[in-house]
Each structure stands twice: as C-alpha cells, then as structure tokens.
Amino acid sequence: MYINKAYSKQQILEFYVNNCYFGEGCYGIEDAAQHYFSKPASDLTLAESATLCGVSNNPTLFSPTKNPKNSTARRNIVLNSMLVQNKITQAQYNEAKNEALTLNIKESVVTPENYMTSYAIDCVVREMMQQDAFKFQFIFASDDARKSYESQYQEEYLKFDKQVRSGGYQIYTSLNTSKQTELQNDVDSNLASFTDVDPKTNKYKMQGAAVSIDNQTGYIVAIVGGRGTSDIFNRAFLSFRQPGSSIKPVLDYAPAFDKGFHPLSQINDSYIENGPVNDTHSYQGSVTIRYATEVSINTVAFKVLENVNPVVGLNYLAKMQYSGIYPEDNTPIAAIGGFTSGVTPVEQAGGYFTLENHGYYEQPSCVKQVKYINSQVIYANPRTGVQVYTPESAYMMTDVLKGVISSDDGTGAALKISGQIVAGKTGSTDQSKDGWFCGYSKYYTTAVWCGYDIPEPIPSLYGNSYPGHIWLDYMTAIHRDLPQLDFDKPAGIVLKNIDDNGNMVSYDSGLQDMFSQPLLDKSAEGHKKRP
Structure with a gap:
C-alpha cells in the first residue's frame, strides 16, 4: 500500500526491471541485455526485449542458454499479450515471432577468487544463515547428533553460498591490502626452503595459514590461506x-x-x-602454572583440565564458536591438543583475541556491511559477543x-618484538606434523599454522620455528612506529601473600601473586552461607 501511494505504476515498473533477476548473475534489464545480447537495453529488438521479459518470470525454466525452446515459447506468450493489449501491431508481432533466438553472450570478467574474497563470502553466508534463524551448534551429545547437524548445516550453507555468488551483493570489509600483502609475503618467504610439490594437486606440500585481528575493532585485517596467491x-x-x-x-x-x-598455583609435574x-621425557615435581606454560609442560596441562573437567573446558571453546568439537574430545588428552578433528587458524585467532579483549568474545569476521543491488543495507555487523572468561x-x-x-x-624467547609488549604460545603436535604460534599485543x-595438507612428520617444525618466525616478521612490520602499550589490568586484580606451596596466607610471606577479587568475594560469601 505504501509503495502504491508513494510511487506511480511507471516508477514501480522501472524499479522492477532495473533490479529483478534475469539469471546467470544478471540483475536489471541493462545487465541482462549486455550479458545475453552484448548490447545496451535501448538497442534491443522487440523479440530480444520480449525474451528477457519472459526470462524474468523464471530464470532457470526460461533460460535462453539452457532452455532455448522454453525461452522462445515464453517470448511468444509475451508478444501475444502485447498484441492483445494493442502495444504492438500485427506486423510487428509476426516479425518478432519469426525472429530466431540468436544470443551473443558477453563473457563476464570474473575476478579470480583469493583468500580475502573467499573468507568475506564465508562470513556473509554465515550471517545470512543466522538471519534466516539457523541455529548454530558446537557441542553434541553423540556422533549421530553431530552428523544430523552437519547435514542441515551443509544444506543451508550451500543455499546461501549460491545466493551470494549469484551476484548483486556489495560486501564492505575490514581487510587491509597492505597488511594482507605483508602477511602473504611473510608466509611465502619463511616457507620458501620447502620446494616439494604434490604431483596430484600441483601445490606445495608444506603449507601455512595465518589470520590477523585488529584488537581495537575486533575485525580481521589480513587472512592468508596458503602459499602464493594461485591456490x-x-x-x-x-x-x-x-x-x-x-590450545x-x-x-x-x-x-x-x-x-x-x-x-x-602449584601442580605436580609427574609421570601419568x-x-x-x-x-x-623428564619430570620436575611441583611447578607453577606460570612456569609450566612458559616451558610448555604437558602433564601439568593434563592435570589442570582434569581438575576443571574436560566438558567444562570444551564449553569454553564452544562459546567461542570452535566448530570442530566431537563427543570423543571430552577427555583430558584434549588439554594438549588431542582432538578428533582440530581447530582452524581463524578460531585460534578468535580465542586469543578473547584473552586480550578482557575475556569478551566477538565472532571473527572481516565483513562490516552488506548491501544489495538497490543499495539497501541488508546486514550491518553489530560487533556484539559474549563474556567467556x-x-x-x-x-x-x-x-x-x-x-x-x-x-x-620460554618456548617463545626468540620471538621478542623490539619496543613492544607481547604475549603468545607455541604449539606443535606429535612427530611435528603441525606447528602453531598464536600471539598478541x-x-x-x-x-x-604450518604443516603439510596431508599430515607428515617435519623434523624442523616447532611452534617457535616457521610459525613463530612468520608471526615475528609480520607483527614486527605492522607495529613499526607504534608506541609501546601494555595490556589493561582490570580493577579486580589484587596481590595477595602466598606460601611456598602457592596457597594464599594472611601474613607477610615475602611472596605475592595475583588473584581475582570478585572470585575471592564470591568464595567468602559462600563460606558465610554455610551452616
């Protein structure tokens, strides 16, 4: 009703023909005329114009390229309607009806997909799924439940992926071309010594991937999915x-x-x-969590996750949308990265960003806004999230x-950045099949991440080797000329005296550690309520 009052029928019709879908990625009559007949809409013959009018009713059924007989029959129906309504003469009708359907397809120039475009499309697809009320899930009670979800997910994902790729969308991103180039160059140069190529795929066997987030905005500014730009x-x-x-x-x-x-806090580093x-292959007895993290002691991590409870730990990952969690991962061995499937660099970047962002998770994304063909904003990233830690x-x-x-x-001692305060963690898997470095300022x-697409042992691969040096080169470059900043300390962090075993004491022990005042208050309140 509003449209009918605000616009004339002529204006409504003009808007429709300039925006409706004509198949094969064509939106609007001008786009369709250029694609199917390689000419502007103003130069179309009567038969060609009627053909396109017929196509718009069902671009697949009446496709001039895939279903020319249907297209011609539909064109003739349009011509007959025009004749009946005295829009054309009998002579014009006869001439147009007898005109053979002759296409002159204009080959569209398609920008080759790259790491930035593929990720931007993925972000848009998932946002469209969410707008369509798809329920994303990350924890499953059984393998059957996960398989059922994956089937639904794939069906929905492919539907919206096809829709986005059909055209008409303008995607505005946070990706920074200079940082993208820097990160790509750092991945390529640090892995240049690995020259073996897989004869089946014609790709380098040794690969790397990296993701960088701007902590001030929460947006991804660079994403590299492999070596070179042709893969x-x-x-x-x-x-x-x-x-x-x-992890x-x-x-x-x-x-x-x-x-x-x-x-x-002290944990016993001992044989399990x-x-x-x-x-x-050695053990040091009682060590602190700080030390165990710095030198990456596996037994301590295992015992800590046992204490936390694996299902509780995995739920933290689920809150940060780690999507490779299987029911079989509900075991303490996950503490050192023993997963059924694993994690992606985007997920790890999101997890570490959450630590820097005061424990608040925002879904990693490079998409700020999406517009459709008529410049209508159909999505604006709200940058909302959830408190995880x-x-x-x-x-x-x-x-x-x-x-x-x-x-x-520390395992990352060789990865200091001059003039900056940074934090990070190395990671490598059994037989050095995967290497990681995740860190932030x-x-x-x-x-x-670095490794082979088909996992193989790589003797020289550790978290502080190739992954660490890619991280160091890139982070050094993008921090050039930036003033040194330390991480924000929450008001709830307090120092308390502890004894030699790491237990908090009321006397001046000469040794202090940081504690959470809100957690201490909560604990004290709990003690008061006990009978």
Whole structure:
C-alpha cells in the first residue's frame, strides 16, 4: 500500500526491471541485455526485449542458454499479450515471432577468487544463515547428533553460498591490502626452503595459514590461506588441524583461573600412566602454572583440565564458536591438543583475541556491511559477543603468556618484538606434523599454522620455528612506529601473600601473586552461607 501511494505504476515498473533477476548473475534489464545480447537495453529488438521479459518470470525454466525452446515459447506468450493489449501491431508481432533466438553472450570478467574474497563470502553466508534463524551448534551429545547437524548445516550453507555468488551483493570489509600483502609475503618467504610439490594437486606440500585481528575493532585485517596467491583453498578457515600446546591457554588455564587457580598455583609435574609425556621425557615435581606454560609442560596441562573437567573446558571453546568439537574430545588428552578433528587458524585467532579483549568474545569476521543491488543495507555487523572468561582470568592468562616470550626459558624467547609488549604460545603436535604460534599485543592478535595438507612428520617444525618466525616478521612490520602499550589490568586484580606451596596466607610471606577479587568475594560469601 505504501509503495502504491508513494510511487506511480511507471516508477514501480522501472524499479522492477532495473533490479529483478534475469539469471546467470544478471540483475536489471541493462545487465541482462549486455550479458545475453552484448548490447545496451535501448538497442534491443522487440523479440530480444520480449525474451528477457519472459526470462524474468523464471530464470532457470526460461533460460535462453539452457532452455532455448522454453525461452522462445515464453517470448511468444509475451508478444501475444502485447498484441492483445494493442502495444504492438500485427506486423510487428509476426516479425518478432519469426525472429530466431540468436544470443551473443558477453563473457563476464570474473575476478579470480583469493583468500580475502573467499573468507568475506564465508562470513556473509554465515550471517545470512543466522538471519534466516539457523541455529548454530558446537557441542553434541553423540556422533549421530553431530552428523544430523552437519547435514542441515551443509544444506543451508550451500543455499546461501549460491545466493551470494549469484551476484548483486556489495560486501564492505575490514581487510587491509597492505597488511594482507605483508602477511602473504611473510608466509611465502619463511616457507620458501620447502620446494616439494604434490604431483596430484600441483601445490606445495608444506603449507601455512595465518589470520590477523585488529584488537581495537575486533575485525580481521589480513587472512592468508596458503602459499602464493594461485591456490584458492583457504586453510585459514577451512582446514582443521591439531593445535598442540597452543590450545592450553584457552582450554586449560584460563578456565582454571575462572575456577580459582592463579599463576603461581602449584601442580605436580609427574609421570601419568596412559597419559601424556613431556617433550623432554623428564619430570620436575611441583611447578607453577606460570612456569609450566612458559616451558610448555604437558602433564601439568593434563592435570589442570582434569581438575576443571574436560566438558567444562570444551564449553569454553564452544562459546567461542570452535566448530570442530566431537563427543570423543571430552577427555583430558584434549588439554594438549588431542582432538578428533582440530581447530582452524581463524578460531585460534578468535580465542586469543578473547584473552586480550578482557575475556569478551566477538565472532571473527572481516565483513562490516552488506548491501544489495538497490543499495539497501541488508546486514550491518553489530560487533556484539559474549563474556567467556572473567576479565581477571583473561588478564592473568595474558600476563602468563607474556612470560612465554619475555622469559629466557620460554618456548617463545626468540620471538621478542623490539619496543613492544607481547604475549603468545607455541604449539606443535606429535612427530611435528603441525606447528602453531598464536600471539598478541595491545594492538593486534595473529595466529599462524604450518604443516603439510596431508599430515607428515617435519623434523624442523616447532611452534617457535616457521610459525613463530612468520608471526615475528609480520607483527614486527605492522607495529613499526607504534608506541609501546601494555595490556589493561582490570580493577579486580589484587596481590595477595602466598606460601611456598602457592596457597594464599594472611601474613607477610615475602611472596605475592595475583588473584581475582570478585572470585575471592564470591568464595567468602559462600563460606558465610554455610551452616
């Protein structure tokens, strides 16, 4: 009713023909005329005009290229209607009806898909699914439940993927071409010594992927899915890999801090029957969580997740939309990255960004806004999220991860950035089939993975080798000329005296550690309520 009052029928018709879909990615009569007949709409013959009018009713059924007989028959129906309504003469009708359908397809120039475009499309597709009320799920009670969900997900994803790729959408992103070029160059140059090519795919066997987030906005500014720019498979969001020790901060330790642990809490590093072993195949007895993180002790992470409860830890990942969680992952071995499927670089970047962002998760994305052909905004990113860790726990974890790099014994000791305060974690898997480095400053969070597409042992691959140096080169470049900033300390962080075993004491022990005041208050309130 509003449209009829606000616009004349002529204006409504004009809007329709300039915006409706004519098939094969053509929106509007001008686009269709150029595509099917290689001429402007003003130069179309009567027969050609009628053909396109017929196509708009059902672009697939009346496609001039795929169903020319149907298209011609539909054209003739349009011509007959025009004759009956005295819009054309009998002579014009006869001439147009007898005109053969002759197409002159204009080959469209398609921009080759790259890592930026493929990820931008993926972000839009998932947002459209959400707008269509699709319920995303990350934790499953059984494999059957997961399979059922995956089937529904694929069906919906493919539907909207096809819709987006059909054209007409303007996608506005946060991707920064200079940072993209820098990250791509750093991946390529650091892996240049690996020259073996898979004869089946003609791709390098050794690959890398990386994702970088601007911590001030929460948007992804660079995403690299592999070596070079000709490989369109975007490992940054499509490839699920075992995370190794890079999962410890987000799955084990930050949840433990939420439970009441603190950086100098003591855990016994000892042999675990049928459990993980340390890389050194040795054990040190009682050690702090801080030290265990800096040197990446597996037994401590295993015991901490046992205490937290694996299902609780996995639910933290689910809140951050880690999508590769299987029912079989509900075991303490997940503490050191033992997953059925694994994680993606985008997911790891999102997890580490959450630590820097005071424990508040915002879904990683590069899409700010989407417009449709008539310039109508159909999506604007609200940048909303969910509190995953308390701000105090996130800060404790960040402070511990600073030591991974700043400590001389830390696994990331060689990855210091001059003039910047950074935090991060290495990760490598059994037989060095995967290598990770995930780290952040106050300014940016970057996650890097390296390995073979088909996992194979790589003797020189560790978190602080190729992944670490890609991270270091890139982060050094994008922090150039930026002033040094430390991470924000929440008001709820307090220092308390502890004894040699890491337990809080009321006297001046000469040794202090950070605690969460809100958690202490909650604990004290709980004690008061007990009979």
